[in-house]
């Protein structure tokens with residue numbers, strides 16, 4: 386019997402009532418409890434001795450905590466866990482403290498989950514695993530994700546030191562990309578094409594840009610921006626029926642010479658927009674006149690696609706073309722090839738206009 390138990394007066398009418406109430410629910414009243422509300426009882430079924438509140442006994446609302454612990458211990462063992470004694474003053478209610486037998490880490494888990502054998506894992510071991518997976522995938526695990534989704538964590542991408550929320554499974558497989566680097570890359574590609582990013586597009590493949598040259602706004606596919614394969618539709622529309630030129634220029638900056646191909650209805654204005662270095666000298670190698678802008682554009686696109694592989698990297702050309710025109714620059718050794726194309730076209734244009742005159 387517990388030390389706290391003191392004798393009670395069996396002749397007291399209240400005590401007599403408590404004895405009766407205990408008997409009715411399979412208990413035997415042994416003595417007083419830790420305070421006025423409690424009494425010490427012998428549980429007839431399991432032979433354990435325990436304190437309960439008198440009110441709870443009356444309502445048959447009590448359970449043997451030692452039997453419960455034994456049951457939880459057994460359930461824990463089945464999951465390779467050990468049930469630990471709840472630390473005094475602990476605020477654990479429906480949860481208990483367990484130790485994983487394998488790794489010896491301790492963790493608070495709900496007994497219901499232990500019973501089901503699911504919805505729990507060793508969090509410490511899991512963090513160790515995530516750290517290792519992150520390292521293997523070029524990442525550093527920072528901590529909780531900002532987006533609050535349980536599948537995400539915040540990582541630092543070691544290559545660029547940008548931080549980003551990534552799913553743990555993508556971190557494991559390396560299936561991620563740096564969205565900040567991507568924004569920077571898209572901005573570079575845009576500026577190389579004479580564009581400025583304005584806002585998001587209709588989906589992740591599109592963005593809205595403004596043309597540096599004319600200020601018109603247009604939604605363009607990112608891959609078209611990357612390849613420089615776009616025109617301003619508004620300008621295109623208005624210049625479609627105006628006479629235009631396809632031109633080939635030779636530009637010399639210091640010791641570097643290159644060819645610049647393009648089409649325009651105002652060559653002088655176009656060249657100004659390149660913002661070439663002051664030291665640059667420029668000669669017009671070939672000018673082909675078209676009656677309609679649309680034909681000039683069509684021919685220029687044809688050359689652009691045909692000789693895409695020969696073009697000088699537009700990012701590299703930006704140092705000479707900070708304004709525009711960094712696309713469609715060719716090395717000097719393309720002179721004969723491009724000249725042949727332009728002269729062939731010139732012949733075709735001439736014969737078709739001769740033909741028209743004959744008509």
Ligand SMILES: [Zn+2]
Nearest residue numbers: 431433449452
């Ligand atoms: Zn018991």
Ligand SMILES: [Zn+2]
Nearest residue numbers: 488490507510
């Ligand atoms: Zn562990």
Ligand SMILES: [Zn+2]
Nearest residue numbers: 545547563566
């Ligand atoms: Zn980055």
Ligand SMILES: [Zn+2]
Nearest residue numbers: 599601617620
């Ligand atoms: Zn425009």
